[in-house]
Amino acid sequence: GGFFQDEVEERKILAVPMLFQDNEHIGQGRMTLEEIIAKLDSNSAEKDAAVINAKDAFDVLVIGGGPAGGTAAIYAARKGIKTGIVAER
Template identity: 90%
Template sequence: VAKAGEQPRVFFAGLPMGHEFTSLILALLQVSGYAPKVSDEVLNQIKGLNLKANFDVFVSLSCHNCPDVVQALNLIAIYNPNTTATMIDGSFFQDEVEQRKIMAVPMVFQDNEHIGQGRMTLEEIVAKLDTNSAEKDAAALNAKDAFDVLVIGGGPAGATAAIYAAR
């Protein structure tokens, strides 16, 4: 899947049917300019990722968690020109599944190195890929004004203290 005049960066190895059909439709929409339903902050973080990588996601068409991971990596590939994302249906590529010893899906590989498996959100994947995200978070926190009051606790007493402190 690619924008007109660009090299494709989103690939589907196998038939994207079942739960993965939505991933195909979203990839087509997003490549054609449809805005994704993520915050501008996350989108800017994706665009600012300083990496050149090829992602492979092994899926099963009956998996309920796989579309979230596939769609997240597709979004990264669409908005970061140095990355590609390939959804691989494990039932079509049994030799590769056995070679990589895949026992559960979704299984994510970055440049043929295992980086994660199971349910992952876009934010979790981006945080894992962004090597200096902790420094960015610290800088954002340091840019804020000093706090007058800090309420620790979330029970009734903490809520009451927060209400009275806000007055």
């Protein structure tokens, strides 16, 4: 705040951390990383599902996220092939 005093006064920041997205105040104070991500990326699961359900979303869909699946996905993506991975995590 010391370096950007004008912005601190303009946004009326009284405590840190204070979270802004697109110049809109969306949170402040003690927050976990999960809470911050949830505020910044709302509806991400629905967005991901829409992409996966879109016709022709992937040229290659790798089943499994272990070392072999990861390697297969990397090789396919490096060739410019639209690649997706289905894994537990």
